[in-house]
Amino acid sequence: MTTSKGRERNKRGEGAQLREEIVAAATRLLDGGTEQSVTLRAVAREAGITAPSIYSHFADRESILLAVAQHGFAELEGLLREASAGSGDAVEQLRAVCAAYLDFAERWPGRYRTLFGAAWDAPKSVERVPELAAEVDLLGMGAFGVLVEAVADCAAAGQSASKDPAADAAALWVGLHGFAQLRTAASLFPWPDGLFATIVDRLALLQD
Structure with missing residues (x-):
């Protein structure tokens, strides 16, 4: 049939x-x-x-979009890991990871917004299907782990002043996410040259 x-x-x-x-x-x-x-x-x-x-x-539309977010984060993690495996020193690899993150957000804006809860309600999904709680808690942690590893590698190489790579990677993620969202929402804003490097250098505490 x-x-x-x-x-x-x-x-x-x-x-x-x-x-x-x-x-x-x-x-x-x-x-x-x-x-x-x-x-x-x-x-x-x-x-x-x-x-x-x-x-x-x-069970519902939110459950579908949660699955879309899970697949999206898995795809994003794969792209970040691929970027981190490139040649170059720790700083170059960190910048490659961050560039890959922004590229994903720019190429797939609808998919990217869904990763962070657009059009689906995580608490509502968990309330309806309690066994989803563990999956929601882990959402995006693999991709975030790539950022943590990249910042930690810079610190180990003496190229970052970070004492807490996880905390500094979280700050970096906030910066990248904000830039990705604002770059789309305020496309006519005269974004200064070198802003990407400034975000990465300052939030990852890079040093000579």
Whole structure:
């Protein structure tokens, strides 16, 4: 049997594949529109399934967007780790990681906003599905860990005055996130040259 878009029904045991297809469909809607474009009906249509089929895998729209955020953070972590594995000293690798972070935010603005709760309510999701609490607590920690490692490497190399890489990486993440959001929201603002380097150098406490 096929759906209205000609998609064949998943065979028995292919539920995990359908779940991934639902998440991929929601991600495409985000990439091509806004958070408001992600509705259960729109996701079902994009995935080529009927809306009731979603409920076998997700309790509601927020649960889908949480899964989108999980996939997005995993993708972001992969990109940051790839950037950190490049050649160069610790400072160059830190800057590469930060540049990769901003590039992700610029290339996928809808997806990026969803990572930080746009269009989905974490407390509401946990209230409805309590077993999601542990997943929400871990959301983004892998990507953050790459920043911590990069700052720690700079400190170990004597290129950063950081005494607490985790705390300084958190400050750096705040700076990068703020810049990513403001650069989109205030695109006409005359952003000064070298602002990226200033954010990284100051918040990571880099030194000669």
